Amino acid sequence: MIRINLLPEKEGARPAAKAKVVSEDQVSPLTYLIIVVLVAAIGGYYYMFAYRRVSAKRVKAAEVKHQVDVAAKQVESFPDVGELKKAERITKSMLDVVYALDSPDRVLWSQKLNALSDLIPENVFLKRLTVSETINKVETADSVQRRKDWEAEQKGKVKAGRGRRGVPAGSPAQIFYPQITQELRIYGIAYSENEAERIRLINELHDNLMSGVNAPAKVKTDFMKGFSGEIAYGDVTPNAIGGRPVAEFSFNLKTTATGPKTVAPPATAAAEKGQKGGAGEEAVPAEKGATDKAKAVKGAAKGRRTPDVE
């Protein structure tokens, strides 16, 4: 008899347990997936925490370096202004010198002599006038700055290895302006038969000079302009001229020091040169003594006893 199997051969032949058994050597797609995920995670980590950060910094650094190079080239290609700076500093220093020697508000002795003659009261006569001067050399602010700039430039060269170490030679010459103080000494005599009157005359001249006004002569001047604002009394001594009693006296006035237009704090005030005026006597420095004498003279004017002139 012919037997016909109508069931499919594979389905019928496969045992149920055999279908579920996996070969020991077979690699599951899940394993591949895990490997891929791991590789991706490691790659992602590297990208996020290493490559991306580093490359961003490299790009930024390169950009900044490029900007620096461009700026440096611009600076290098710019025309040198060192000469311009130097010219300004020298010019300003020289102008300081010119201004100190020829300032518009300096004391003009022609005007002072004129004012002085107007302020002298009756019976007071001048015997002698002297003007002497003291000059201090003060370095101009621009000269100081010029030397500082030069020193900084030299230090920069040494740092860059282009200069020599140690104190560099060839520093720019210092420019000094003269700080001139002049001193006027007035020697005179006051004549009166009366001692108190002689003292009063001396004080009257003092007051006239201080105020710039001679009331009896109806004269008003700006005599004290340019002076320090003080008139120091010198010696007051009795004397007789042609048999007439007189009081000899002297006053001492100092001008304000000349200086540049814009006075900067002097960096190196080298009071090198104290030139005393030629023809006059040595200046009397005793301000305190002079003030004491002034008090004595004022006191005498009020009736205190002073040595008799005769």
Added chain:
Amino acid sequence: MLSKADKKILQAVLVGAAVIIIGLVYYTMAFVNAEITGKDADIKANDALLKKHQDELTELKAWAGRSNEINAIINELLQKVQRLPRSVEASDFFRILRDCVHRTNLSEIKVAKLKSINMGAYEEIPYMITCRARYHDLGQFLTLVEQNAQQIMRVKTLDLFSDLKRPSRHRVSLQVATFVFTEPLPKPRGREAATP
């Protein structure tokens, strides 16, 4: 489920991954961070340098822009210097001084050149004048000296004293000085010299 091969592979992969991760962390800590710190320092230094260059450039531009102003200062100086002698010999000064003396009523005049005084960038040239003069004639002479339009002159010292024998004509001695720059004077610069 997972086969033995899977397990082996995964074990190996996990160990490898762990090693790689540890290596990566170490690499990040040791090299990446160091490089980033180095780059940060470079950027900072270059930023400072850039700022310095930019400041320098700004300053240079400012100086170039001040060319005219500086020229004006130089011209002011040159204008003033026109009233000064050109050399220490100062022949013009003597001529001007002599004119002042002759234009006033001074008598018994003696004019003597004194030794020049070196003051660094300039030299002072003093003259000693001795004469007899009335008080107001002396004032006139001093006006001519002190307010002279041609020459900067100043009265350094003055000694005026009365002579009892000739009360109206006083004996006078005074020093009058001018000065001359010994340093070379700056010259005005052309615009092109400072314009980029």
